[in-house]
Amino acid sequence: MIPAAFDYTRPSTVDEAVRALADGGEDAKVLAGGQSLIPVLRLRLAAPSVLVDLGGVGELRGVRDDGDALVIGATTRHADVLRDPLIAEHAPLLAQATETVADRQVRHLGTLGGSLSHADPAGDLPSVAVALDASFGIAGPGGRRTVPASEFFVDFLTTALAPDEVLVSVRVPKRPGWTTHYEKFNRVAQAWAIVGVAAAVRRENGSIAEARVALTNMGSTPIRASGVEEALAGAPATVDAVASAAGRAAEGADPPSDVFASADYRRHLVTVLTRRAVVSAGGIS
Structure with missing residues (x-):
């Protein structure tokens, strides 16, 4: 048409x-x-x-080092995110998730800001922004403002952007000492996530000192798995401890039932993927 x-x-x-x-x-x-x-x-x-x-807006493209964070222009294409050495060094979780977005053709045209502003709960990048505690630079008629990722995603396909505002940049804090992984389950390659898990782990003296876990397609917006994070803080870096914590992944979630999966299946699946994501992120064996 x-x-x-x-x-x-x-x-x-x-x-x-x-x-x-x-x-x-x-x-x-x-x-x-x-x-x-x-x-x-x-x-x-x-x-x-x-x-x-x-x-045609040059300010909206590219990645720059801003001390304790990276600032990524909203129209930076997915393919450029995957190639950027600053992202590889300081925000590898973003690259790990971006690599699962659609196919090569889409990644060469689609943009980071476009994906985040679209706010599809099955999209991979919103949960990564939440896990990394990113913030969004927004410009409008009243000037510029900053919105944390935890407040940017309002509802299904809805963000804090007003109709007359433009997403300018995404600020991602550097997390030295943290390791990350994005785990995704989909029906076929290049499809939307049935469930996804973004995990970041900081280990210390054989234990998990801190963890950040965010979920894809477990509600109308990306959500933090706070129960998992609480259970992992100070836990031994073992598969059994991670599996026990992952059992809390569905707490507070409201997953959809659709033609791809039921809500109950997603609740089961998210525990499996959370265990895999945290184990991989933490290098736990």
Whole structure:
């Protein structure tokens, strides 16, 4: 199906993009990599009056070292995330999850900010942002603000972004001494996650000093598995201890039932994947 007619603008600065969104009103849409938006347009599930193409805004691309954190531009493509040495060194969990996103073609067009702003609960990157305690730089008519990942994802396909705001950057704290892993279960390669687990572990003197665990597709937004984190803090770095903690992975979750899996199956699956993710992240055998 051919999309409905729309106007098109390609600003060169963040301020120009914000003005274009404000001028377009509620019917304006942002275009980044287009991997989520274009299919919706072709199905006519959305009919924006204007598309604001962020491809010409240089500020929104690239990765830079900002002392105790990395700052990643919102339109940095998945393929660039995978190749970036700063991310490999300081935020490997982001690269591990990005490698599971769709296929090569999508990763060469899709963007980090586009995936996060789409906020699909089955998407891989929102849970990684929550696990890493990332924060989001946002620009709007009233200026710029910062929103933590824990507050950015509001509901199914809904974020804290207002219609006239632009996601500018993602700030990811460096975590020296932590090791990470992303575990994902899907029906076929390149499919959305039925369940995913993002895990970060810091070991100390043969024990797990701290852990951060976030879940994909276990609710309408990514969630922290706080029960697992509490059980792992100070626990011995053994498979049995991890398996016991993973038994709490579904606490507080509200997984969906759909054509791919029932809620009960997801509750079972998340315990299995959490054990695998933490064991792999912590190098536990």
